[in-house]
Amino acid sequence: MIGRWTTWAPLLAFAILLGLVATRIGKTEPPLPSPLVGKPLPEFALQRLDGQGTLTPEAFKGRAVVLNVFGSWCVACIEEHPVLLEASKSAEIVGIAWRDDPVRTEEWLDRRGNPYSVVGLDPDSRAAIDLGVTGAPESFVIAPDGRVALKITGIITPEIWRNQVAPLLERLK
Amino acid sequence: MIRRWIVAFGLLLALGFGGVAHALGPDEPMKDPVLETRARSISKELRCVVCQNQSIDESNADLAQAMRGLVRERLLMGDSDSEVIGALEARYGDFVRLMPPFKATTALLWSAPALLMVLGLLAWRRAFRRKAAQAPVAAAALDPDDAAQASAGVLATAAGVVVVLAAGAYLLLGHPGAPDQPVQPRLAERLGVSEAAIAEMQTMAEQIEARLAEAPDDARAWLMLGRAERYLGRHAEAIAALRRAIQLGEADGEVYGDLGESLAFRDRKITPEAMDAFGSAVRLDPAEPRAAFFLGLQRAEAGEIAEAEKIWRAGAFAQPEGSAWAKRLAGQADRAAVILAQQKP
The missing domain is CATH 1.10.287 (Helix Hairpins)
Known part of the structure; x- marks a missing residue:
């Protein structure tokens, strides 16, 4: 009896491991949960793209907004852009131009349309690091009390906007 | 996965026209060897979040560079090693640490x-x-x-x-927690020198102290003690010794620079006391680089960017051409100029 157990146990363990590998392989890793969710948005003070002083979280306090990190150099942002343009008709979107040349940011927005109520410049990743950003685009839904309600790593697809962001903004209002 | 490549490609593009100078020139070693070694060892523990399993110390990515700069700035402001790592952990989660911490989920x-x-x-x-x-x-x-x-x-x-x-x-x-080791090996690791060198420096400090017990008015000995204490990262002791040396006549720009820097490190900010020391340093030696660095930094923190730029620029010109300090001060001045340009309508 014992002899059988010792023969089969390692094989069983190996089979389980193999099963795990087989089911997990090819699946995209889920985005890492952001430790910021549920916490107040970190403070930042960024030069505004329009030159009208600085952008701080104070600027959108009391309103539920989407904070979107983008850059004119970011290919995925081009894909996301139409979704934001459409969404900006019903929601406030604040932009952070990450590691970007202000002139290029401006050109980019002129050419594609500007979904942002205001754009802050983050040329040296200061705000990006404070927000735990690992790439562009990344977006945060900010509650009126200044807490981060949701983080979206990567492109906001129409589905994500419809199923996650829009209902959340509605609830936060 | 694909997004990572897009991001990496984007960052490469951004590099092409980036050219934004960093506040600290993160790849330049810090003046204080203790702080620099701490910065290096912290950087080795932090993950470059846009790379595949590289530390920010190893990575050339822009974001890694920015994070290295942040580490150095926080150290300069007097954060402890764990405070620096904790700050980045609060933003990126455990993921940012190459060695996962011991807690319920990682038990x-x-x-x-x-x-x-x-x-x-x-x-x-x-x-x-x-x-x-x-x-x-x-x-x-x-x-x-x-x-x-x-x-x-x-x-x-x-x-x-x-x-x-x-x-x-x-x-x-x-064990992932802070290693419980005696001071000597830890200090040796942080400074990147052998334990023997630390022991030697400690012995030297003790010998100087013994000498000072016999001849308490030996200004040179007080100065040497002050510098040894600085080397060992004991800034409070260094300040006392340097003050004594100055009192006894060993007063030049460099000594005041040492004093000011140790004051800034001890108090974790640029206090009026430190400002006084840097002021004296400049009076005695207008080219004293740390005085220029910290006096400029103090102005910048007060929001007087134009004034800060002037101080840094002048400081950079006063250094030997191509020296690390010339580059570092010029970098500071350039950064200030960028901010000034952005502020102009």
């Missing part, structure tokens, strides 16, 4: 080697007991119980020793 990860070891030993013991029970008749003739018991006892002892050794080694080498 299994960290205890798995020890658990497997114990399980293996248990299995081994069982197998051995079975063998002993089925021992050949020849052994049985000698008194089977005795033989089985004796070998089981030896085995149990051996297993115990192995477990203790493994547990000891695991606690020493494998």
Whole structure:
């Protein structure tokens, strides 16, 4: 009896491991949960793209907004852009131009349309690091009390906007 | 996965026209060797979040560079190592640490080697007991119980020793928390020098102290003691010794620069006391680089960017061309100029 157990146990363990590998392989890793969710948005003070002083979280306090990190150099942002343009008709979107040349940011927005109520410049990743950003685009839904309600790593697809962001903004209002 | 490549490509593009100078020139070593070594060792523990399993110390990515700059700035402001790592952890989560911390969610990860070891030993013991029970008749003739018991006892002892050794080694080498080590080896590791060098410096400090007990008015000795204490990162002691040296006549720009810097490190900010020291340093030696650096930084923190730029620019010109300080001060001035340009409508 014992002899059988010792023969089969390692094989069983190996089979389980193999099963795990087989089911997990090819699946995209889920985005890492952001430790910021549920916490107040970190403070930042960024030069505004329009030159009208600085952008701080104070600027959108009391309103539920989407904070979107983008850059004119970011290919995925081009894909996301139409979704934001459409969404900006019903929601406030604040932009952070990450590691970007202000002139290029401006050109980019002129050419594609500007979904942002205001754009802050983050040329040296200061705000990006404070927000735990690992790439562009990344977006945060900010509650009126200044807490981060949701983080979206990567492109906001129409589905994500419809199923996650829009209902959340509605609830936060 | 694909997004990572897009991001990497984007960052490459951004590099092409980036050209934004960093506040600290993160790839330039900090003036204080203690702080620089701390910065390097912290950077080795932090993950470059846009790379594949590289630390920010190894990575050339823009974001890694920005994070290295942040580490150095925080150290300069007086953060402890764990405060710096904690700050980045609060933003990126455990992921940013290359070595995961020990907590409820990682307990299994960290205890798995020890658990497997114990399980293996248990299995081994069982197998051995079975063998002993089925021992050949020849052994049985000698008194089977005795033989089985004796070998089981030896085995149990051996297993115990192995477990203790493994547990000891695991606690020493494998525990993720702050290593509980005496000061000397830790300091040696931080400074990137041998333990012998630290011991030598400590012995030297003790010898100077002994000499000062006999000749308390030896200005040169006080100065040497102050610099030794600075080397060992003991800024409070360094300040006392440097003040004494200045009082006794060893007062030049460099000594005041040392004093000001140690004051700034001890108090974790640029206090009026430190400002006084840097002021004296400039009076005695207009080219004293640390005075220019900190006086400029103080202005910048007060929001007087134009004034800060002027101080840094002048400081940079006063340094030997191509020296590390010339580059560092010029970098500061450039950064200030960028901010000024952005502020203009």
